[in-house]
Amino acid sequence: MTKYEMIANDLADRINNNEFKETFKIPTEDQLVNEYKVSKNTIRSAIKILVKAGLIYPVQGSGMFVRDKRKYNTVFLSGTRGITKDHPGQKITNKCLLLEIVQADDNLSQIMQCEVGTPIYYIERLRIVDDVPYAVEYTYYNKNIIPYLNKEIVEAMSLS
Numbered sequence: 001m002t003k004y005e006m007i008a009n010d011l012a013d014r015i016n017n018n019e020f021k022e023t024f025k026i027p028t029e030d031q032l033v034n035e036y037k038v039s040k041n042t043i044r045s046a047i048k049i050l051v052k053a054g055l056i057y058p059v060q061g062s063g064m065f066v067r068d069k070r071k072y073n074t075v076f077l078s079g080t081r082g083i084t085k086d087h088p089g090q091k092i093t094n095k096c097l098l099l100e101i102v103q104a105d106d107n108l109s110q111i112m113q114c115e116v117g118t119p120i121y122y123i124e125r126l127r128i129v130d131d132v133p134y135a136v137e138y139t140y141y142n143k144n145i146i147p148y149l150n151k152e153i154v155e156a157m158s159l160s
Helices: 003-016 029-036 040-052 106-112 151-156
Strands: 056-059 063-066 092-103 119-129 132-142
Touching (some): 003 029, 040 056, 040 063, 092 151, 106 132
Antiparallel strands (some): 056 063, 092 119, 119 132
């Protein structure tokens, strides 16, 4: 993870913990540069992530402000920080819909950066938020790197 991604995650956590609820304004670029001991470009990159995620918005000449909390059961289509961070305090569960081993063909071997014929786990997993189906994930794992997976492990996996 890059420095600016770590800073963006830290600021997002601070926003979600209502650290800026008094003014709804995050510190200035210069203040963040001093606080995190990084360059302005690093801070600007972190801020871009937060703007894209819909957590903050700029006001010309006034700074960056925390956006009102999003409504319950909404999704930012422009991106996600992970299901766990996007739904703090909610119950996240998983249901393994399919777990099988496939052989990497030409296309999959390029994606997975492995040789053709390499055994690959193919997983379809339903993510559930507060007992409501939320998303289906399609995931591949190289069996040579992860030698053993079963349904219980897949359902217990927390991939954010």
